[in-house]
Amino acid sequence: MFWLAIDRSAAMPLVRQIYLGVRSKILQGELRSGDRLPSTRNLARELHVSRNVVIEAYDYLLSEGYIESRRGSGNYVAEGVYLEQKTDMARVSPQYEDREQATEQPSGALIDFRSGIPALELFPRKTWGRLSQQVCKEASAEAFGYGKPAGSPELRTILCKYLQRSRGVCCDPRQIVITSGATQALSLIAKVLLTDKSTVVIEDPITHDIQTIFTAGGASLYPVPIDENGMKTELLPPGKRPGFVFVTPSHQFPLGGTLPIQRRLQLIRYACSEGCYIVEDDYDSEFRYEGPPISSIQGLDRDRVIYIGSFSKILSPALRLGYLVLPAALVERYQDAKWFTDLHTPTLEQLTLGRFIEEGQLERHVANVKKLYKKRRDCLRTALHRAFPGDVSILGSSTGLHFVAAFPGHSFTAEVVQKIREAGVRAYPVEDHTIVKGQHRDKIILGFGNVTEGDIEEGVHRLRRALANAPKLPLLDDGNDSSLKFL
Numbered sequence: 001m002f003w004l005a006i007d008r009s010a011a012m013p014l015v016r017q018i019y020l021g022v023r024s025k026i027l028q029g030e031l032r033s034g035d036r037l038p039s040t041r042n043l044a045r046e047l048h049v050s051r052n053v054v055i056e057a058y059d060y061l062l063s064e065g066y067i068e069s070r071r072g073s074g075n076y077v078a079e080g081v082y083l084e085q086k087t088d089m090a091r092v093s094p095q096y097e098d099r100e101q102a103t104e105q106p107s108g109a110l111i112d113f114r115s116g117i118p119a120l121e122l123f124p125r126k127t128w129g130r131l132s133q134q135v136c137k138e139a140s141a142e143a144f145g146y147g148k149p150a151g152s153p154e155l156r157t158i159l160c161k162y163l164q165r166s167r168g169v170c171c172d173p174r175q176i177v178i179t180s181g182a183t184q185a186l187s188l189i190a191k192v193l194l195t196d197k198s199t200v201v202i203e204d205p206i207t208h209d210i211q212t213i214f215t216a217g218g219a220s221l222y223p224v225p226i227d228e229n230g231m232k233t234e235l236l237p238p239g240k241r242p243g244f245v246f247v248t249p250s251h252q253f254p255l256g257g258t259l260p261i262q263r264r265l266q267l268i269r270y271a272c273s274e275g276c277y278i279v280e281d282d283y284d285s286e287f288r289y290e291g292p293p294i295s296s297i298q299g300l301d302r303d304r305v306i307y308i309g310s311f312s313k314i315l316s317p318a319l320r321l322g323y324l325v326l327p328a329a330l331v332e333r334y335q336d337a338k339w340f341t342d343l344h345t346p347t348l349e350q351l352t353l354g355r356f357i358e359e360g361q362l363e364r365h366v367a368n369v370k371k372l373y374k375k376r377r378d379c380l381r382t383a384l385h386r387a388f389p390g391d392v393s394i395l396g397s398s399t400g401l402h403f404v405a406a407f408p409g410h411s412f413t414a415e416v417v418q419k420i421r422e423a424g425v426r427a428y429p430v431e432d433h434t435i436v437k438g439q440h441r442d443k444i445i446l447g448f449g450n451v452t453e454g455d456i457e458e459g460v461h462r463l464r465r466a467l468a469n470a471p472k473l474p475l476l477d478d479g480n481d482s483s484l485k486f487l
């Protein structure tokens with residue numbers, strides 16, 4: 001029996017209902033290329049409709065190419081129907097799963113140490129609401145038309161001053177392009193600077209998403225290992241002529257190091273000798289808990305560095321607001337790239353953000369949440385040391401919304417991560433973000449920005465239970481167990 005639901009009381013004609021029903025079975029892969037459809041006579045009998053109704057529905061499917069008719073034999077699902085190559089969910093990457101889960105409702109039971117999520121309950125709804133209402137009432141009529149690809153001039157002027165005082169970024173508002181988050185800034189960089197012959201010299205590990213953005217157009221990656229201070233710049237490859245060097249110097253993702261000045265200068269010298277740019281991704285350095293704030297590399301060489309910032313961590317990832325600060329020579333190309341991608345980032349949100357910064361609300365908000373993040377970070381560190389005395393080391397906890405915990409002798413394979421998940425915790429292996437595999441198997445990334453202290457305690461308790469039953473690996477003494485190097 002060919003199960004198809006039709007609703008006689010619906011306003012939609014029966015022909016269309018049958019057409020849509022069969023089409024959706026094809027698109028969802030329930031009916032595959034070469035499958036035979038029931039005869040029009042049989043389907044009409046099964047659905048208690050006239051045969052002409054089914055014939056008409058099949059005619060639509062035939063004319064749109066979903067099915068084909070074979071003389072004397074019936075109707076079949078056509079070859080090469082788009083969703084015949086439907087994504088095989090078994091092959092979907094863990095990062096895709098993370099993205100899906102990012103939009104799911106919180107499950108309650110599962111404690112999720114996903115990195116880079118700010119305290120969502122602390123979003124300043126009232127102030128943001130007031131300012132966006134103000135913008136809506138007071139903005140000129142032009143604000144409701146098409147804007148400039150670089151973004152609102154008001155926001156760029158305000159942002160320029162904010163970046164000078166908070167990050168030591170040295171620029172003119174004309175060097176700024178407002179983007180839909182740092183992610184779009186990265187995509188625009190790939191679009192403008194890379195071809196399928198390019199090489200990107202990049203920290204290893206680095207987020208899998210960033211690797212994908214850079215390699216999507218065929219460019220290749222040259223991984224440079226990192227240590228507790230970020231990229232090991234003495235290993236930069238001379239003569240490689242890369243499209244650019246990519247770094248997260250204020251807070252390496254994921255291992256958390258801060259690039260010292262000597263390495264910053266070495267990086268600039270390298271970029272000068274190779275004639276390439278440095279891409280500086282400064283995604284969360286506003287949250288620095290120890291030591292003075294670290295200034296940007298951009299402030300050291302504004303012609304060589306493309307600086308990326310984001311409001312995802314300091315305010316909310318839902319806003320999708322980020323920016324590029326560009327060397328003057330590149331500005332026009334990026335404005336074009338932005339225009340031909342999505343014209344511009346939504347103007348009203350940009351204007352609201354401008355007022356939010358100008359009123360001093362952003363700095364107030366950052367100072368407030370930073371206190372909370374510091375408490376959550378301390379709580380997580382203490383809980384881990386208590387639960388795994390002598391068996392855990394913490395890396396890169398001076399800045400940001402996550403740190404890395406290394407458990408020498410453990411290996412966070414997919415099976416172990418699944419066991420941890422069954423114990424009620426989501427934790428994220430560093431290995432998922434490595435280019436050269438096998439160096440960081442004993443480490444997980446633990447985000448604490450959006451996890452309450454109560455959940456942190458409970459999460460670590462569950463993690464201890466899960467790891468107590470996980471098989472331990474013998475410690476390697478060939479230097480491959482990088483946790484030893486980080487202690």
Ligand SMILES: Cc1ncc(COP(=O)(O)O)c(C=O)c1O
Pocket residue numbers: 115116180181182183184207248253281283309310311312317321322
């Ligand atoms: C290192 C790094 N860069 C950039 C981003 C992207 O942030 P956005 O939300 O601004 O696109 C992330 C996200 O977590 C990140 O970890």
